[in-house]
Amino acid sequence: MTQPEALTILVTDPFFYAVAIPAVFLLGLSKSGFGSGFGALAVPMIALAVPVPQAAAILVPVLLVLDILGLHAWRRHFDWGLIRFLLPFGLLGTAIGTLLFRSLDARLVAGIVGAFTLAFLAQRLVFPPRADAPPPPRWQGGLFTTLAGFTSFIAHAGGPPLNAYVLKLKLRPQTYTASMAVFFFAINVAKWGPYAWLGLLDLRNVTTSLALLPLSPLGVYVGVRIANRMDATLFYRLINLGMFLAGCKLVWDGFLAGRI
Numbered sequence: 339m340t341q342p343e344a345l346t347i348l349v350t351d352p353f354f355y356a357v358a359i360p361a362v363f364l365l366g367l368s369k370s371g372f373g374s375g376f377g378a379l380a381v382p383m384i385a386l387a388v389p390v391p392q393a394a395a396i397l398v399p400v401l402l403v404l405d406i407l408g409l410h411a412w413r414r415h416f417d418w419g420l421i422r423f424l425l426p427f428g429l430l431g432t433a434i435g436t437l438l439f440r441s442l443d444a445r446l447v448a449g450i451v452g453a454f455t456l457a458f459l460a461q462r463l464v465f466p467p468r469a470d471a472p473p474p475p476r477w478q479g480g481l482f483t484t485l486a487g488f489t490s491f492i493a494h495a496g497g498p499p500l501n502a503y504v505l506k507l508k509l510r511p512q513t514y515t516a517s518m519a520v521f522f523f524a525i526n527v528a529k530w531g532p533y534a535w536l537g538l539l540d541l542r543n544v545t546t547s548l549a550l551l552p553l554s555p556l557g558v559y560v561g562v563r564i565a566n567r568m569d570a571t572l573f574y575r576l577i578n579l580g581m582f583l584a585g586c587k588l589v590w591d592g593f594l595a596g597r598i
Contacts, residue, residue, distance in 0.1 A: 349396075349546040354387040362400055362550050366557015368497065368580070369408040369519065378455075378495040378584035382448060382591045390444035394494055395538035398529055399547040400554055401494065405523035407558045412516035417509065421520050427480045428496075428525050431487020436532040439492065447492045449592015454485075455498035455585030459578060471506075479503045490525050491532070495588065497522075498581050511573045 349355075361380040368377030384393035482503040490496025500521070504514065533539050 347541050347545050348549060349388065349542065351387060354384070354546075357383045357386050358396075358550055359553060361397075362553045363557040365397070365400065365404055366407075366554055366559075367561040369404040369522075369558050369561070378451070378497050378581075379587050381493045381495065382587050385445075385591070390448075390493065391439075391538055392543060394444070394492070395533055395540075395543045396547045396550070397494055398526065398533055398539065399544060400550055401522075401526045403551055403554045404558060405519060405526055407555055408515070408519035409523055411558065411562045412512060412519055415510075415512040415516035416520055417513050417517045420504075420507070420509075420517050423476070423479065424483045424500075424517075424521050425524055427483035428487035428490075428500075428521060429528055431484040431489075431496075432491045432525060432528050432532070433487075434484070435488045435491030436536075439532075439536055442492060444493050445592050445595075447489060447592070448495060448588045451489045451493070451495045451498055452585045452588025452590075452592060454502070455581050456589065458498070458502045459582055459585065462578070474503055474506045487525055490522070491529055495584070496525065498584060501577065501581060505574065505577070 361383040364383075365377045365380045380397060381390065381393045384396065387393075388396070482499050486496035486498075486500035489499055497518075500518070504518070509517070530539070
């Protein structure tokens with residue numbers, strides 16, 4: 339970054355917007371429920387133009403707006419019992435992420451999340467869930483949700499670990515989407531204080547985020563219209579596709595980029 343660029347109050351690199359605009363659209367799709375999992379691609383995409391911590395910081399205000407839009411769109415379908423169970427573990431993961439943020443390589447964390455995601459999908463392909471299978475144990479939910487809070491704080495990639503538990507609950511698509519909207523709204527609000535404390539919410543990052551905000555409703559609007567008309571089986575297949583693409587991208591960024 340040159341000295342004049344460092345003094346601007348807005349990221350001006352055209353390549354940044356070439357990757358940030360589709361990233362925000364994918365985040366909107368993920369918040370609508372359609373294409374959940376694609377949202378984990380947002381930070382790796384923006385990190386093509388800026389460092390990973392800056393990419394994560396720029397997306398914090400965008401995520402807040404997207405969460406509010408998702409809450410409004412799915413306000414009649416929340417599973418409050420599930421949310422009350424998940425939230426404490428998610429906030430615990432956020433606290434762990436805050437404490438470890440400066441000592442961790444965000445790309446390595448993203449790579450680990452990607453490998454975990456692909457392993458989960460492979461397990462589901464080799465051993466597909468039976469219709470009469472019991473719900474997973476609650477300790478598993480606590481473990482995966484804590485991991486989701488942690489990876490959400492480090493790289494906004496909390497969806498894949500959380501899906502490893504929640505998808506096994508076989509929720510209706512609307513209930514799944516609404517409950518995830520509440521969970522990630524709370525987690526993303528909880529990030530504001532720690533991100534400010536870590537010095538990530540500076541004027542340049544915030545104003546750049548504000549420049550991207552007008553794009554936020556588009557992905558949510560498109561996704562909600564599609565999700566409301568979609569068969570549940572196809573809905574979850576698309577979630578798995580999103581998780582697969584996100585997993586591949588995260589593994590590439592974490593372990594392979596720059597080595598091949």
